[in-house]
Amino acid sequence: MPGITASAELYPTEDRDRVVQALLNIFPGDISETDGALTVRSIDLSRFKEAIRQHRILDSTRAVMLRGVGEGRIVFQLNKQAAFVDKISFVEGKAPLGPITVIIVTPEPEALIDDVAPGTVNGEIQ
Numbered sequence: 001m002p003g004i005t006a007s008a009e010l011y012p013t014e015d016r017d018r019v020v021q022a023l024l025n026i027f028p029g030d031i032s033e034t035d036g037a038l039t040v041r042s043i044d045l046s047r048f049k050e051a052i053r054q055h056r057i058l059d060s061t062r063a064v065m066l067r068g069v070g071e072g073r074i075v076f077q078l079n080k081q082a083a084f085v086d087k088i089s090f091v092e093g094k095a096p097l098g099p100i101t102v103i104i105v106t107p108e109p110e111a112l113i114d115d116v117a118p119g120t121v122n123g124e125i126q
Contacts, residue, residue: 002106004029007039008080009098022083023100026051045104049116051088058125062117064090066110074104074113 006027010019019038020031029042052061068075077099082089091099106112118125 002104004042005103008100009037022080058117065113069109074109
């Protein structure tokens, strides 16, 4: 079972409840706040999987996750504003309000990616 940590800095101009909602929309779990950042810890990828299928972004999700594979983990970033409205938008570079940084710890990152975002051919899962 993967361990998921999703963190976002909380800027003075942001509504704390909206940032909390953005995190929980994608990764249900327990929220904590330390040093001006909100963090959710979870083991549940079901909402993330549902969102990428609903928005038909399996291939782009797969590519982003594969780029983020490291030693026993996967790291990528999501747009906070998109997450607030239950959408997945990956951040490549700098986000105006800062991203949600997602770290998934798993002994087999590639196998998890195959489960979450399987490869497709002509839009159909292989």
